[in-house]
Amino acid sequence: MMKDEGPYVLEWVAHHLAIGFTDLVVYTNDCSDGTDDMLIRLEELGLAHHRRNVIPEGLRPQPSALNHAGAEPVVSLSDWVMVFDADEFLSIRHGDGGLEGLLGDAVAKGANGIVITWRIFGSGGVQDWSPAPVTEQYLLAAPKDWNKGWGVKTLFRYDPEHWKLGIHRPKIRSKWLKTHFPDQVKWLNGSGREMEDYFKFRGWRSITRTVGYDQVQLNHYAVKSIDSYAIRKLRGNVNNKKDKYNSDYWALQDRNEERDETMLRYKTRRDALIGALLEDPVLAELHHRALARVEARLSELRTSPAYHELVTGLQAASQMPIGQISAKPPQARDPAKIAALMSEVEKARSASARTARKEAPREAVLPLPSGNYPQQPRAPGPEGPRGEWVLNHSLRLPLDPDLFSAPALGAIARGKFERGLARRLPQVLEENARLLSIGAGIGFIAAHLARLRPDLSQLIQEEDPALRAGLIQVFAQNEITFRPALRLEERSLSPADLPGYIAAESPDALALADGRISPADLAAILGAAAPAQLFLSGRLLEANRDRLAEYEAVLQAAGYLAVPGFDPGLTLFRIRKASPPDKPG
Incomplete structure (x- = not known):
């Protein structure tokens, strides 16, 4: 028309x-x-x-x-x-x-x-x-x-x-x-x-x-x-x-x-x-x-x-x-009105479908790959991020659509941004562990850990300049200062740089969330370093949903065991089974 x-x-x-x-x-x-x-x-x-x-x-x-x-x-x-x-x-x-x-x-x-x-x-x-x-x-x-x-x-x-x-x-x-x-x-x-x-x-x-x-x-x-x-x-x-x-x-x-x-x-x-x-x-x-x-x-x-x-x-x-954004003026859903409009056939099939879903739940549909951040984040201006600052766990985060995706903004508004990691990660990291985070995003998890686990030594890196700028402002807003035990990497790192860089830092725990890291890159990293704990999450999984089996194969070949406790659709948590040959224990 x-x-x-x-x-x-x-x-x-x-x-x-x-x-x-x-x-x-x-x-x-x-x-x-x-x-x-x-x-x-x-x-x-x-x-x-x-x-x-x-x-x-x-x-x-x-x-x-x-x-x-x-x-x-x-x-x-x-x-x-x-x-x-x-x-x-x-x-x-x-x-x-x-x-x-x-x-x-x-x-x-x-x-x-x-x-x-x-x-x-x-x-x-x-x-x-x-x-x-x-x-x-x-x-x-x-x-x-x-x-x-x-x-x-x-x-x-x-x-x-x-x-x-x-x-x-x-x-x-x-x-x-x-x-x-x-x-x-x-x-x-x-x-x-x-x-x-x-x-x-x-x-x-x-x-x-x-x-x-x-x-x-x-x-x-x-x-x-x-x-x-x-x-x-x-x-x-x-x-x-x-x-x-x-x-x-x-x-x-x-x-x-x-x-x-x-x-x-x-x-x-x-x-x-x-x-x-x-x-x-x-x-x-x-x-x-x-x-x-x-x-x-x-x-x-x-x-x-x-x-x-x-x-x-x-x-x-x-x-x-x-x-x-509100799509339309709020209109209450009226189940009785809907039922009145449905034919007998629809009602019967609807009831049957509900029963079937309860008895044999369908395979979960993987989340769509928008993740926490837009494809092209925009750095905050001199006045700082846009939007209201909302408490999430131990930190305040801005409702800024330049820095966060629509689903993430909804989670932030409810105080539930990265809830799974924020709850579980402080519990599983070893005492006094050295944690290296590649692809730290807005820095929420690093700042949260700095609050809850001051015993940790953290080195964080984020390649995207807009997210990195947002990270710095989030830290400042929450009065978290960088120090020897909480460092922000200044250098730009390509996936090819990571094996040598990670080997030199020799972290006890390694968190990888950079979407550029391929299964081959992961294999190279684990060929050069052997962290005791390994976390794959965020943009790495979002950008590579169709290659998860390849990552799993790399992790298994490197001697890493899966450990329950995290949502497997959001985080792959692995621990080293044994010291690989010629690697430090």
Whole structure:
């Protein structure tokens, strides 16, 4: 569904043709910038199908378009179907980034649908309008495990006899609910894992048990630049939602905590298609007219006080920490109302699924790899970290989204940051031990140990300059001073430097949390040094989830035994079984 998307039409069409869609059916309503004319020309060229969205009285544009699409031959004769908005671009990590491989893998698993979770992409601090491709301009996104951004769209095998189209997912027609048809539905999530049974009937968001981004995600560019947002706010939207584009909506959608450049893999294919489209003189003229309209509209807007007031408000909204964002006004969950809406089949299946989970719990899903820190932390300014300082165990930490990920901010707000390590580590370290920490992050554990275990001698190292700067300020805020028994390494260390460096320091306990350390690097370290206690945690595990078996093999070969007491999904704790040959005892 599109309304006044003229500047973006060619990129959206070219991108989705490039990844393998064969038929694009676009419904437009009330366009004033030539969007409909561009799509009509694309249809004349055989590259898309344009349809007018005739909206019955009392119905919103988007549901109206879906009703029309349900009776559209191009849609009903398609094998796989997905419902899109113009600010959504499919991003495939699977294989070569094409639909053919993604769908082939799903079919090989016996699946007939893929539930694809949104990844919210923000403005990246861009204010000015630019005609450059959206998927190149905006490369900063919300963390993967920020659940407020977990809306979904569904790519599925379509059969109009059994399915009614929906915005986020199709709905099984009522007459098939009490048949065997629901048993034939097998949908996967974005990581290729089977969805839970309840999602066959309802739901439009992923939950912790079902979210996945490993193979495919849906990039949602809801805001773009401030200028783009200003134009959109005054344009209206396909759902006619009153005052949707306000500062609260901006704060929700302008998430820039992590960098994601996956879309750049399509640049060559997409640009070639855009170039070919612009060779058509009619389409080229329509495209450039749409760009000119934007420039003219912005020239007009920039002279108005309302524009400058909006810009000021949006810039302020961008500073809202992700941990303080509210997706919608709080609305109490009403189990009775939900139960009343559920069919008898859903109720029975829901009860059965709950029983099955209790009797045979599913294998735990590994946490998403956002961890405690953003992909690109930003160092605090001279005034110190942003946000309120909150007590966590023995220390105060700042609610600073420049230094911490969204899940970490939530944990800090509850006083539970790195709770497992903070509780257990002081208990297991030997008396008067020499502890070396590589990848100390914000320094929370080191400072916590300095408070609780003054007998320890600690050397801490953090390669990321922003986290290192934050570490220094956290220590200062908590009045913890560096001294001979609590040293901060000044030098930069690469993984290749670590074996010699660690051997020279000869620690009793070694904590490794630097994501750059590979299994081969770990083997080199343990070939040069033999600490009695070894902890692998943090970014090392987050960045290398798919290689845990390799780390385990290295640890076993070096004579280290696993010891219970830590969450194995967060920390690998090992002790040396015996002194390796030719190593000190």
